[in-house]
Amino acid sequence: MATKGFDSTTDLGAIEGILAGVDFDEFLARPRTSHVVAERDGGERLVLTISDELQGVLARVETAELTVAARHWVEEQGSGDTDAIGGLLHELAELARGAQRRGERLYCWICV
Structure with a gap:
């Protein structure tokens, strides 16, 4: 999955x-x-950890809650x-959900 303009720390914390x-x-x-687990090109490419707690929340949340959360996030940001x-x-x-089933963890790859 790729996205632009989404900060993995502040935005995922808000979510x-x-x-x-x-x-x-x-x-x-x-x-x-x-936490940075891999870095290249002076920090222009990074792999960051995503907390187990956030992964658990995302794995358990209902579809309708995600839609409400997206609306709330956009309202808080004032745009989007x-x-x-x-x-x-x-x-x-x-x-x-897939990572939980396989006993894996989530990471975020960032390329500036």
């Missing part, structure tokens, strides 16, 4: 806050939140495309 009521400082304090964010959240949830 988890919306879906699970998690405070952003708590989100950041988790052991697997946005609800359908695009909703689509992104649905894809993330599917990835999380």
Whole structure:
């Protein structure tokens, strides 16, 4: 899945806050939140961890909740495309479910 203009730390923290009521400082304090596991080209290409807690939330959330979360996220940001964010959240949830079934973890690849 590819997206532009989505910050894996702040935006995923906001999404988890919306879906699970998690405070952003708590989100950041988790052991697997946005830690660099691979870096190339002076930081222009990165692989970051996605917390187990966020992966669990995404794997368990209902489809209707994702749509509501996308709408809420766009309202909080003051701009954005609800359908695009909703689509992104649905894809993330599917990835999380698949990873959970296989006993795997989620990562985010960033290319600036």
